[in-house]
Amino acid sequence: MSITQQIKVAAQSAIFSLYQKTIAVDDILINETKPEFEGDFTLVTFSFTKLIGKKPDDIAQELGVELLKNDSLFSSFNVIKGFLNLSIQVSVYHEFLNNTWQNVQFGNHAHNGKKVMVEYSSPNTNKPLHFGHLRNIFLGYAMCELLKATGHEVIKANLINDRGIHICKSMIAWQLFANGATPESIGIKGDHLVGDYYVMFNDVFKSQVEDIINTKGITKEEAEKEASILLQAQEMLRKWEAGDADTMALWKRMNDWVYEGFYKSYARMGVDFDKMYYESSTYLLGRDIVLKGLEKGVLFKKEDGSVWIDLTDEGLDQKLLLRGDGTSVYMTQDIGTATLKYADFKMDSSVYVIGDEQNYHMQVLKLILQKLGEPCADGIYHLSYGMVELPTGRMKSREGTVVDADDMMDEMIAIAQKNTEELGKVDGFNEAELLKLYQTLGLGALKFYLLRVDPKKKMIFNPQESIDFHGFTAPFVQFTHARITSILSKAGEIGEANTPNYTLTSVEKNCLKLLEIYPSVLLQAAKEYNPAMVSNYVYQVAKEYNSFLVDHSILKADSEAAKHVRLKLSQLTKQVIAHGLKLLGIDSPDRM
């Protein structure tokens, strides 16, 4: 049980024995005592005044006396303006340290029997990944790791959007202009090659539209419908849906190029998936469920034969689920995929890592599934994140105004190399170790940068001001880890020793207090689907430790007891940093 939890329980029973009133443990507020006051934790008494019928100061005073009877937990107290400041027995900290410093599982929670699927990445196969996708991927991966650490069984899923008009656009442009170029023949990654032709399609399309406007004098909207390259793409989509052999072969060939490129990128990012879903094999699903819903009267049909759901009671609109000709729309397909996922895994909940532009869509999806009585419905959670924007506005693959994911990773690794070489601290590294280090630092900085912000907030990234390696960054935290590793290796075996009489300094105590809450930080972060809480926490731990280190000698400590406690504290800090960073997909180097 955590220290704050112990305090709450003690306070609850103290209140009962003093006033014969029962207060829920969760209604007792425990804060860390502000540094300007004496004490470790503060109990706020204002909320009890009504129930107990006394002044805050009196309650705090009486409660303090009562709590102090439990002398294994508390050592002293003081009362200031209704705040009861409690000091904790040093033995509590020693006990915590002794119990955890060798526990590599510290932070992990026992299995809770819950199974959860997290769908993330979910790329389109017509263009390479860009910076915005990185936020999705890192967020999804971190969320999976966080859920695992807090006791869930996790299925990492990826739904690949591998069909549709956008794919045909790349295909037709390649067919028209590539002269048979392949990733091998011109030596670029397959996803980039395909993406280049997607951009080319749009360039050609634009100029065709302009030509038509100039020659025929019609509106832009009309001209867009006449552009020959778009007509060709649409024709290709029809052929694809009809299963035309040549079209399917080209589609498969180009998609394979893209997959090869994606897998390379995923491998470098260090992310993986347990289950791939392909839209080409799920896009027809959902129709039967919709028809069943029609029979049940949950849905209704309009005169033209189209099928709708009426969500006006929920304050939303009517939503189309089947066109007049009986074909599916995007929503239909998502209904089908949701039920397919559930049929495959019977998970308790299903997390969708998708940008906030789809908030409405996801809200509607969940509502429809609930109305249809599908068992997967209630478990759906949309982990919505804000877009990554450039100072010039949103990134658009179509217009080529993106920061490419592969380029970004290359650049970060190059910066890591440059910084490392300038610092000149890598004597004795061989070539392979150096490459590994640059990758660990560069990708770490990138991941941390994207994961340190609350997911639901949009973020602006300025490529000109490249990502920093100082301050609130992964390299800073990684540096702390490397420092500790170095100290510990010089210290040798820590061994067993009893140090109950060692008086902790205030900085040491702060470090321990911070480390002690790690498991509850993870629980909170998982509950709120917010890996940024882990980033912030890990940074705090590193910061606090560095402050400690600068004025506490470890190897040359004043006493053996001090040395012993500080080594254990260092070991535990190292573990928590490595564990926390790992949840974010970031490695911790032993040297840097």
Add this chain to the structure above:
RNA sequence: GGUCUCGUAGCUCAGUUGGAUAGAGCAACAGCCUUCUAAGCUGUAGGUCUUUGGUUCGAAUCCAAACGGGAUCACCA
């Protein structure tokens, strides 16, 4: 226009179910490497928490309105 969302230091962000004098990093300025890794540490400066009203012992936090950004409201995906 409807719905949702955001507004905290020059910039990027924290701020745990309402709690004491609102915190970090970057940028700026001033210091600290004969001693465990200076990718570090310490200090200075920087704030009407967009505004107004409300709820109460107490509001950056909850409610309402206004202002300002963003998203969305397709027989596109």
